[in-house]
Amino acid sequence: MQVKPATVAYTIWHPYSHMPDLKPIEVTQAKGVYLFTSDNRTIIDAISSWWVNTHGHAHPYIAEAIAKQAQQLEQVIFAGFTHPQAERLVGRLCQRLPPDLNVAFFSDDGSTSVEVAIKMLFQYYHNKKEPKNTIIALSSSYHGDTFGAMSVSARSVFSTAFEPFLFEVEYIEPTALDVLDQLEKKIQQPHVAGLIVEPLVQGVGGMRFYSAYTLDKMIECCHAYQKFVIADEVMTGFGRTGNFFAIDAIEQKPDILCLSKALTGGFLPLGLTFCTPTIYEAFLDSDKTKTFFHGHSYTGNALACAAANAVLDLFEQTPTLEAIHQIHTIHQERLKVLNKYSSIQNPRTIGSIAAFDIAVQQPGYLNEMSTIISKFALAKGVLLRPLGNVVYILPPYVISSTELHYVYDVIEEGLRKEWNL
Numbered sequence: 001m002q003v004k005p006a007t008v009a010y011t012i013w014h015p016y017s018h019m020p021d022l023k024p025i026e027v028t029q030a031k032g033v034y035l036f037t038s039d040n041r042t043i044i045d046a047i048s049s050w051w052v053n054t055h056g057h058a059h060p061y062i063a064e065a066i067a068k069q070a071q072q073l074e075q076v077i078f079a080g081f082t083h084p085q086a087e088r089l090v091g092r093l094c095q096r097l098p099p100d101l102n103v104a105f106f107s108d109d110g111s112t113s114v115e116v117a118i119k120m121l122f123q124y125y126h127n128k129k130e131p132k133n134t135i136i137a138l139s140s141s142y143h144g145d146t147f148g149a150m151s152v153s154a155r156s157v158f159s160t161a162f163e164p165f166l167f168e169v170e171y172i173e174p175t176a177l178d179v180l181d182q183l184e185k186k187i188q189q190p191h192v193a194g195l196i197v198e199p200l201v202q203g204v205g206g207m208r209f210y211s212a213y214t215l216d217k218m219i220e221c222c223h224a225y226q227k228f229v230i231a232d233e234v235m236t237g238f239g240r241t242g243n244f245f246a247i248d249a250i251e252q253k254p255d256i257l258c259l260s261k262a263l264t265g266g267f268l269p270l271g272l273t274f275c276t277p278t279i280y281e282a283f284l285d286s287d288k289t290k291t292f293f294h295g296h297s298y299t300g301n302a303l304a305c306a307a308a309n310a311v312l313d314l315f316e317q318t319p320t321l322e323a324i325h326q327i328h329t330i331h332q333e334r335l336k337v338l339n340k341y342s343s344i345q346n347p348r349t350i351g352s353i354a355a356f357d358i359a360v361q362q363p364g365y366l367n368e369m370s371t372i373i374s375k376f377a378l379a380k381g382v383l384l385r386p387l388g389n390v391v392y393i394l395p396p397y398v399i400s401s402t403e404l405h406y407v408y409d410v411i412e413e414g415l416r417k418e419w420n421l
């Protein structure tokens with residue numbers, strides 16, 4: 001019999017990490033906005049752990065809901081089966097979504113919710129025997145790291161190695177004065193299936209904001225040409241922009257909508273893609289080749305659904321949107337002060353999100369300001385992860401005003417003393 005050695009050499013390869021420089025910090029516990037490390041540090045999570053956390057880490061109510069569900073039903077194949085947590089979740093989300101977005105497809109995360117959206121769109125036209133092969137996306141867009149999601153994202157350092165394998169996309173610039181003209185020219189082309197947007201805020205692309213008016217008019221334009229719109233609310237959903245969904249700020253409604261991240265309050269991975277009956281009906285046919293042949297082993301995982309239902313309970317039982325508005329007020333106040341620094345550009349806030357750019361020679365994701373700022377902030381007990389020269393704060397909604405002010409104090413101290421700005 002082979003005896004295994006007591007220890008083996010291994011490497012954990014971390015996401016979006018330049019491994020030669022990486023010394024991962026071991027987090028052993030978390031509570032509210034705080035992360036506790038094995039070397040006894042306490043860190044404020046000012047970015048909601050990649051934008052997933054809503055009501056704080058290790059929230060007892062969500063933890064209990066998961067534990068309870070784990071003792072009842074942890075997982076069941078979702079092809080041909082369903083369970084009460086999934087049914088309840090979809091029903092509750094449909095109460096908050098536009099009435100027409102009432103067909104739900106589960107997946108695992110943000111990227112897969114986008115994959116599902118893209119595949120629904122292309123297969124809709126395939127089933128209708130009017131195949132189309134192009135999607136319009138926003139410049140600087142980011143929709144995930146799987147191949148379809150990468151394809152509809154802006155070409156960037158993230159995707160350079162894979163460019164030969166990505167399908168072509170046409171881009172429009174949402175902040176350009178002529179964005180609607182750009183869109184109108186492109187959307188009417190017969191090979192174009194529709195438009196994908198990150199509504200109001202483009203997160204990974206640099207926390208770029210654009211107006212609700214533009215979003216409304218873009219959707220109107222697509223619908224005027226009978227083309228579909230996918231709203232990727234993976235980052236903006238669940239209160240980030242001040243409304244429950246970013247699309248609550250507009251009149252027109254998308255035809256497909258993607259959710260993930262905050263869907264489970266940051267507890268478990270889960271993706272959901274909603275579409276309209278018009279799209280769904282193209283898959284309902286006696287011809288079985290028109291079936292949507294897509295699924296994942298953990299589709300509709302019962303624990304993740306239980307977490308998501310608990311998150312909705314907390315939205316109903318606690319004044320979460322009010323907490324977001326309070327965060328927003330502090331953002332406004334402190335950004336005003338930051339604006340006095342000559343190196344700070346374009347301070348902006350929407351809902352619980354605040355961001356500003358640092359003037360640098362070479363802006364972009366690889367700009368070293370990201371490392372400099374995150375290192376300094378970490379030493380002061382704050383987790384920030386700037387997108388290159390774009391600094392943002394996107395805290396869990398339970399952050400207190402004292403904690404949020406502390407985050408800004410650290411940033412200001414860095415600006416004054418450390419970063420020569």
Ligand SMILES: Cc1ncc(COP(=O)(O)O)c(C=O)c1O
Pocket residue numbers: 109110111112114142143144145198203204232233234235236260261
């Ligand atoms: C708008 C948007 N869509 C999709 C994704 C991908 O989500 P995930 O990382 O869960 O795959 C992200 C991730 O940041 C995102 O911001």
